[in-house]
Amino acid sequence: MIGLIAALLMAVAAVTSIVFTYLAIVERNLVQAVVFSAVQSTMYALIYFLLMAPDIVLVYLPVGVGIYPAIVLLLIKKTDKVDE
Amino acid sequence: MRVTDLVVAASIVALALLLSYAMFLGGIGPVPVRSELRTLALNYILLTYNPAKIVYSALAPEGVTAIVWDYRGLDTYFETAVMFLAIISVVALTHGCKVKVGLGKGGMSLIVKTTTRILMPLIVLAGISITMHGWLTPGGGFQGGATIAVATVLALVTYSIDTLAKHGIRKRVLLAMRSTGLIGIALTAVALLIVGLVVGANAYIFQNQERVGSPLAFPAYFSGTPTGGSLLFYNLFEAFAVSAGLSLAIIVTSLREEEVKETLRGEGVE
Numbered sequence: 001m002i003g004l005i006a007a008l009l010m011a012v013a014a015v016t017s018i019v020f021t022y023l024a025i026v027e028r029n030l031v032q033a034v035v036f037s038a039v040q041s042t043m044y045a046l047i048y049f050l051l052m053a054p055d056i057v058l059v060y061l062p063v064g065v066g067i068y069p070a071i072v073l074l075l076i077k078k079t080d081k082v083d084e
Numbered sequence: 085m086r087v088t089d090l091v092v093a094a095s096i097v098a099l100a101l102l103l104s105y106a107m108f109l110g111g112i113g114p115v116p117v118r119s120e121l122r123t124l125a126l127n128y129i130l131l132t133y134n135p136a137k138i139v140y141s142a143l144a145p146e147g148v149t150a151i152v153w154d155y156r157g158l159d160t161y162f163e164t165a166v167m168f169l170a171i172i173s174v175v176a177l178t179h180g181c182k183v184k185v186g187l188g189k190g191g192m193s194l195i196v197k198t199t200t201r202i203l204m205p206l207i208v209l210a211g212i213s214i215t216m217h218g219w220l221t222p223g224g225g226f227q228g229g230a231t232i233a234v235a236t237v238l239a240l241v242t243y244s245i246d247t248l249a250k251h252g253i254r255k256r257v258l259l260a261m262r263s264t265g266l267i268g269i270a271l272t273a274v275a276l277l278i279v280g281l282v283v284g285a286n287a288y289i290f291q292n293q294e295r296v297g298s299p300l301a302f303p304a305y306f307s308g309t310p311t312g313g314s315l316l317f318y319n320l321f322e323a324f325a326v327s328a329g330l331s332l333a334i335i336v337t338s339l340r341e342e343e344v345k346e347t348l349r350g351e352g353v354e
Contacts, residue, residue, distance in 0.1 A: 015097050022093045054222035055148045058214060059230055066234040067330055070241070074337045 006050045013050075017043035028083050030076045038069045128155070133310065138293050143304040144219040144312030152224065153318040157290035161273065164322065168266060171329045175259070178336050180347045183249045191243040200242040207235040211327070218319040219312030225322025232323065233330035245338055258332040265325025272317040276300045290314075 017040045024036035041064030048056045106112055121129070132150045134141040142150035152160050191197065215228030239248060248254075273290050279300055280287030286298040292313040293301045302313030 015100070018097050018100055019093045022096055023089070026089060026092075055224065055227065058223050058227035062227075062230040062234045066237055067230065067334065070237045070334060071337055074334070078341070 010047055010050045013043040013046045017047075030081055030083055031073065034069050034072050034076070037072075038065050041065055041068070138301075139296055141293060142312060142315065143293055143310055144315050145310060146219050146221060146224075146312075148222065149218050149224045149312065149315055149319070153315050154290070154292045154312075157273065157318075161269065161290075164266070164269065164325070168262070168325070168329060171262070171333055174333050174336050175255070178339055178344055178347070181339055181343050183245055183254065183335075183339070184343050185246045185249060191247065192241075196242050200238050204235045204238060207238070208232055211235070211323070215319050215323040219310065219315040225319040226326050228319070229323040229326025230330060232327035233334070236327075236331035237334055240334060240338055245335065245340070248335065253331065253335070255332065255335060258328045258335070261328035262325050262332065265321045265323075265328065268321030268324065269318060272314050272321065275314070275317075276302070 020036045020040040024033045024040065027033040027036060041060065045057050045060045045064060048060060107115065128147055128151060131137060131140045132142055132147040133145045142154040144150045211228040211231035214223035214231055215225055218224035276287045276291045277289055285300055287300050288295060288298060291298060291300065293304060304310060304313050
């Protein structure tokens, strides 16, 4: 039963991550694209957790949700917010 | 969001679902289903903490950290080196730029600042805890260091780069911390080798516990708790190096135009 729930959650997270990856690629507003990318990272972190890889989760959360969006947002702030 | 976007996204999702269903049915090729563990995995699990076979054991209950820093220590060492090469190149891009105080407006509102002041010590504590339990529970130096670096990001965004500079978090300090961590890792890797040279015993690079032909070992217990021998030192120094390195990358990318322009222009004229 628990295995089935974990598999279903994993499937939902994987599908959601696909949608957000696509949105991050096509989005013209770069700030929004970074937010989409961060949501995708969160979904991946959830999948890693359900696959019983807590070591990867612990490194994926700060890097994927904290540091990487921060660096990219800082760089966007110095250039244009909208991709021409 | 337009209708075309939704249609394309839905079709990509449908493709992924159909592909995984075909894979599940065995349409793309046979799927290896194993109920038992492979011999390699079983060896790691059985030997990670095994006081009866110390010659093959790391004496740390956490298998991943044991593999990362003991069984495959040299791989991790060069991975760390690659990451620091990247950070060095980021620093080299803005070589000679100094943080100037008084350029910004001083960060966000009082509410955000107060919340950050409460949150930041908790984040740092969580990072230290992840680091210091790295050989007992999931976690380790890189994970803890990255968590600590998030505190720097928070401070940078809610306060300002000036405030960080005032509190001593400068490029030079972070570079020194990062180098200390790297030198610590390198010294831990050859520590037993040096001891072996002094005592006159056999020793290996990246040695943790007693190995075949070498009686030397790091202390494996501290007041009854396993320390994983050298894993403690690796995790500690790695956390140092990673937190300082990532903070450095963030600070360098957030340098303001006025600080960078002068240096870049000066170099262009010469």
